[in-house]
Amino acid sequence: MRLILLGPPGAGKGTQAARLVEQHGIVQLSTGDMLRAAVAAGTPIGLKAKDIMAAGGLVPDEVVIGIISDRIDQDDAAHGFILDGFPRTVPQAEALDRLLGDKGFDLDAVVELKVNEGALLDRVETRVAEMRARGEEPRADDNAEALAKRLSAYRAQTEPLVDYYSEKRKLLTVDGMMTIDEVTREIGRVLDAVRAADAKKDAKAKGTKAARAKRTVKTGANKPATKAKAAKSRSKSTSKSAAKPKAPKKAAAKPAAKSGAKAGSTKKSSAKQAVGKTASSKKVVAKKAAGKPAVSKAGKAAVGKTAKAGLKKAAKAVAKAGKKAAKAVVKAAKGAAKPAAGKKAAGKKATRKAAAASKTKAVAKVQTRGKKAKKVTKKRA
Numbered sequence: 001m002r003l004i005l006l007g008p009p010g011a012g013k014g015t016q017a018a019r020l021v022e023q024h025g026i027v028q029l030s031t032g033d034m035l036r037a038a039v040a041a042g043t044p045i046g047l048k049a050k051d052i053m054a055a056g057g058l059v060p061d062e063v064v065i066g067i068i069s070d071r072i073d074q075d076d077a078a079h080g081f082i083l084d085g086f087p088r089t090v091p092q093a094e095a096l097d098r099l100l101g102d103k104g105f106d107l108d109a110v111v112e113l114k115v116n117e118g119a120l121l122d123r124v125e126t127r128v129a130e131m132r133a134r135g136e137e138p139r140a141d142d143n144a145e146a147l148a149k150r151l152s153a154y155r156a157q158t159e160p161l162v163d164y165y166s167e168k169r170k171l172l173t174v175d176g177m178m179t180i181d182e183v184t185r186e187i188g189r190v191l192d193a194v195r196a197a198d199a200k201k202d203a204k205a206k207g208t209k210a211a212r213a214k215r216t217v218k219t220g221a222n223k224p225a226t227k228a229k230a231a232k233s234r235s236k237s238t239s240k241s242a243a244k245p246k247a248p249k250k251a252a253a254k255p256a257a258k259s260g261a262k263a264g265s266t267k268k269s270s271a272k273q274a275v276g277k278t279a280s281s282k283k284v285v286a287k288k289a290a291g292k293p294a295v296s297k298a299g300k301a302a303v304g305k306t307a308k309a310g311l312k313k314a315a316k317a318v319a320k321a322g323k324k325a326a327k328a329v330v331k332a333a334k335g336a337a338k339p340a341a342g343k344k345a346a347g348k349k350a351t352r353k354a355a356a357a358s359k360t361k362a363v364a365k366v367q368t369r370g371k372k373a374k375k376v377t378k379k380r381a
Contacts (some may be wrong), residue, residue, distance in 0.1 A: 125144055
């Protein structure tokens, strides 16, 4: 635990610091004691401070900070310390923050002992009277006049630290006008609250850190699966895209097989061989030009429909021609029968025979023409 005790002269900082040292096993670091110890030890910083003090000057802040830095590096300060009498100004407090930050330390709390200045003057006078009553000589600065000067210096230089540490949320204020024991208990209570809050904060930080580590591990475990899925999907798409070009080859192979079968069937009759070769050559040319089978089902259906329509049209034309021929024959027969009107008995019979023969002959011609028309239509189809 690292603490600072704040308060005006006579507030009881020295007394409470001694009790905290005993309770928490930490060391008390008084600026005066540290300066005297450094001078006695002959350290570089101590020798520098000795020369300044011998000349009657004030030890600068950088020298004091150097002495504190050496002191808190010692083994007995490893568990914590209490700074008594330092810092006295805001610049010293800022220098101390930098020093502790460089060492990886932080202040746990700044305890302010708040007292009434009038009561402090009364305490000093009472203490001096008691010492003289016991036959003891008080210190030269232990009087009301000296205390008033020290209080004035405290208000001007040190009291601004109250606002400085309050803004950093480090300040704990305790009523220093209580009895010594009551002040000790109150300091213990507020420090216990600080330790509990710090423990809760550390536990939360550890939990957050553990949760992040767990998420990181989980994410890392999921990454290979995700990569495997992506690779699998890529392989599937690749295999599909590679398989797609094979379909046209199969489609192209089927028409070839059919055309081969048709070519084989055309060899059976010599009369149809020339027609088959011509048709197959036309199909090959059409296939090369379009890149598709020569004849489709829709094409075959269209050709069939065209052939049927042609046959119907030809049959109608033949029937119409037959009717016209029959009418012409009948008309000719009637015209030939008129000169022989006198010979009705024999002429009627001959006329009927001639007309029947002519009609039969005309019908035969018409049928012959119809058959020829059918053959031509079939060939065109």
